[in-house]
Amino acid sequence: MLAVAKVVIPSFSSGGGGANSCVRDNHLFCADWVSRNWSGVLQPALTQHIALTLIAISIGSAISLVLSLAAHRRGWLERPVIIVTGILFTIPSLALFQILVPSLGLTRANAEVALVSYTLLILFRNTLTGLREIPEEVREAARGMGMSQRQLLWRVELPLALPAIMAGLRIATVTVISLATVAAYVCNEGLGVPIFAGIQESVFKTEIIAAGALAIMLALASDALLVGIQRLLTPWARKHAV
Amino acid sequence: MFGYDFFTPGRDLPLETADTAHNQGPSAFAQAAELELRSVSKRYPGQSAAAISDLSLTVPAGEVCVLVGPSGSGKTTAMRLINRMVSLSSGDILLGGRSVLQRNPRDLRREIGYVIQQIGLFPHLTVGENIATVPRLLGWDKPRTTARVEQLLELIDLPPAEMRDRYPAQLSGGQRQRVGVARALAADPPLMLMDEPFGAIDPINRARLQDEFLSLQAKVRKTIVFVTHDIDEAIKMGDRIAILRSGGVLAQYDTPAEILTRPADDFVAEFVGADRALKRLSLATLADIDLIAPNGLRPNNARLPLDSTVRDALSMLLTGGGAPLTVVHPDDRVAGLVTIDLVAALLKDDSAPAANGAAPDPGRAVQAPPGAVSDPDGAVQAHPLDEDPSA
Numbered sequence: 001m002l003a004v005a006k007v008v009i010p011s012f013s014s015g016g017g018g019a020n021s022c023v024r025d026n027h028l029f030c031a032d033w034v035s036r037n038w039s040g041v042l043q044p045a046l047t048q049h050i051a052l053t054l055i056a057i058s059i060g061s062a063i064s065l066v067l068s069l070a071a072h073r074r075g076w077l078e079r080p081v082i083i084v085t086g087i088l089f090t091i092p093s094l095a096l097f098q099i100l101v102p103s104l105g106l107t108r109a110n111a112e113v114a115l116v117s118y119t120l121l122i123l124f125r126n127t128l129t130g131l132r133e134i135p136e137e138v139r140e141a142a143r144g145m146g147m148s149q150r151q152l153l154w155r156v157e158l159p160l161a162l163p164a165i166m167a168g169l170r171i172a173t174v175t176v177i178s179l180a181t182v183a184a185y186v187c188n189e190g191l192g193v194p195i196f197a198g199i200q201e202s203v204f205k206t207e208i209i210a211a212g213a214l215a216i217m218l219a220l221a222s223d224a225l226l227v228g229i230q231r232l233l234t235p236w237a238r239k240h241a242v
Numbered sequence: 243m244f245g246y247d248f249f250t251p252g253r254d255l256p257l258e259t260a261d262t263a264h265n266q267g268p269s270a271f272a273q274a275a276e277l278e279l280r281s282v283s284k285r286y287p288g289q290s291a292a293a294i295s296d297l298s299l300t301v302p303a304g305e306v307c308v309l310v311g312p313s314g315s316g317k318t319t320a321m322r323l324i325n326r327m328v329s330l331s332s333g334d335i336l337l338g339g340r341s342v343l344q345r346n347p348r349d350l351r352r353e354i355g356y357v358i359q360q361i362g363l364f365p366h367l368t369v370g371e372n373i374a375t376v377p378r379l380l381g382w383d384k385p386r387t388t389a390r391v392e393q394l395l396e397l398i399d400l401p402p403a404e405m406r407d408r409y410p411a412q413l414s415g416g417q418r419q420r421v422g423v424a425r426a427l428a429a430d431p432p433l434m435l436m437d438e439p440f441g442a443i444d445p446i447n448r449a450r451l452q453d454e455f456l457s458l459q460a461k462v463r464k465t466i467v468f469v470t471h472d473i474d475e476a477i478k479m480g481d482r483i484a485i486l487r488s489g490g491v492l493a494q495y496d497t498p499a500e501i502l503t504r505p506a507d508d509f510v511a512e513f514v515g516a517d518r519a520l521k522r523l524s525l526a527t528l529a530d531i532d533l534i535a536p537n538g539l540r541p542n543n544a545r546l547p548l549d550s551t552v553r554d555a556l557s558m559l560l561t562g563g564g565a566p567l568t569v570v571h572p573d574d575r576v577a578g579l580v581t582i583d584l585v586a587a588l589l590k591d592d593s594a595p596a597a598n599g600a601a602p603d604p605g606r607a608v609q610a611p612p613g614a615v616s617d618p619d620g621a622v623q624a625h626p627l628d629e630d631p632s633a
């Protein structure tokens with residue numbers, strides 16, 4: 001954002017067309033509008049967007065972890081969970097937000113329920129796959145050395161499933177950041193708000209472009225952050241025979 | 243060692259101080275415990291045949307007992323009954339005089355070293371952390387654990403500074419196997435269970451690991467139950483060998499020499515193989531037999547060290563056209579001569595009583611003693627090619 005401002009402001013002052021010239025002239029992208037509305041519109045929307053995403057991913061991860069651990073112990077659970085979360089995943093997002101309005105109203109809860117439901121399939125599948133890919137001899141050795149079921153889970157199974165869990169988390173996070181723009185349809189929060197405003201104004205497009213670009217950058221940054229966290233948490237995954 | 247109290251909380255094992263971590267003799271290790279299986283049976287629900295039938299045997303403290311048998315003989319199941327990875331149907335198992343059934347299975351397993359064929363090192367933990375698994379479960383403090391890890395790495399000839407922080411993926415197969423053994427030894431267990439520990443290693447490295455393991459065992463003197471399907475490995479590793487037949491029936495439990503000299507029945511004779519006379523020769527070295535004094539005979543140039551097995555000596559005698567060989571001490575002094583006649587006389591002496599007067603013929607099974615059950619399927623089952631999947 002700073003880079004944009006540095007380039008644009010001098011050209012604006014030399015043009016001498018007044019503060020809102022690019023808005024008046026309806027340029028495709030008006031950097032001046034962005035810098036003027038950063039703290040009032042875009043920055044709060046970005047913060048809300050991050051909050052929406054964090055809450056959805058946290059709740060989704062917790063539910064998926066419980067479901068995948070249950071399905072890992074009792075294999076028959078996998079099919080019903082895949083069917084239900086699969087159906088949730090395929091519901092068009094706009095429709096799902098709308099369907100929830102009668103019960104949850106135009107609230108953040110409505111948005112979160114819908115966002116969480118989109119994370120479940122991805123997180124459940126990845127976590128379960130990660131748990132199932134642990135070599136049987138590793139479990140056998142752990143039990144043979146006297147680990148309890150809980151110690152086996154926390155000291156062996158979850159750490160070894162971590163690469164698969166993190167892979168799921170990356171996909172789910174990018175998905176939620178994208179879908180959360182639609183959440184502005186039911187709650188007045190997130191980067192979707194300036195986008196919807198832009199759509200309604202129908203002529204001036206800078207809001208849509210700026211908010212859309214912010215959503216993309218947020219997704220890229222989150223993904224990079226998660227990759228970094230994964231590398232820190234799984235140093236063993238990158239070591240190979242010397 | 244009866245009533246030996248394992249790992250009483252707060253009890254300090256003598257080895258666990260950092261400054262005395264190396265150069266400790268056998269006495270530094272916790273005493274091994276006697277293991278006794280009393281009429282042990284295992285029957286899986288829904289299966290008509292028993293997996294283990296009325297198995298009784300005693301492993302004296304500090305000895306290696308090899309469980310060997312064809313696929314389906316239940317040797318792995320028998321081993322897993324001991325640390326309660328498989329539950330007993332009837333009978334009892336006593337470790338150091340105490341029934342394993344009275345123990346919490348997790349506490350019991352932390353006192354029993356466990357090595358499996360695929361080793362099962364934790365890929366996400368370093369070599370040091372892998373070895374520290376059981377000490378951590380037992381709640382050892384950090385200095386004691388660190389010292390123990392260091393000591394074990396030296397015991398298995400892996401330099402601690404270099405190897406401690408590696409991950410299993412960075413080790414060779416042989417190194418992984420040794421780390422697996424070190425991990426099993428970490429809490430100084432009085433008993434070790436080893437399920438085909440060298441089964442996945444190539445023949446050359448396997449022989450080396452077997453030798454290493456034997457010299458390790460000479461230092462630590464654990465009671466060891468060792469499962470294999472390979473009779474040659476059993477002969478090499480075992481102080482005693484328990485040969486199991488289909489259904490987990492004990493066919494013979496004896497020293498390697500006894501089993502090779504006097505197989506209890508057709509099944510055992512078939513299982514140990516037609517070349518059991520030759521196998522017996524590999525049990526003794528030239529130092530164990532009375533060599534011929536060199537005067538009078540004119541040996542050819544071939545020389546053989548005193549610690550060669552008699553079997554290797556025979557092989558050299560045959561390739562040398564039967565001429566006597568000179569046996570030498572490590573400092574090249576002549577110890578004596580060995581001839582084909584000498585080796586043949588050795589076998590004849592040993593096997594004469596086994597055959598109950600019949601001519602000793604290593605290719606033919608001897609008469610089963612009264613009471614021994616002969617197994618009609620013995621011939622089919624006697625090919626110890628693969629591990630039984632059910633075990």
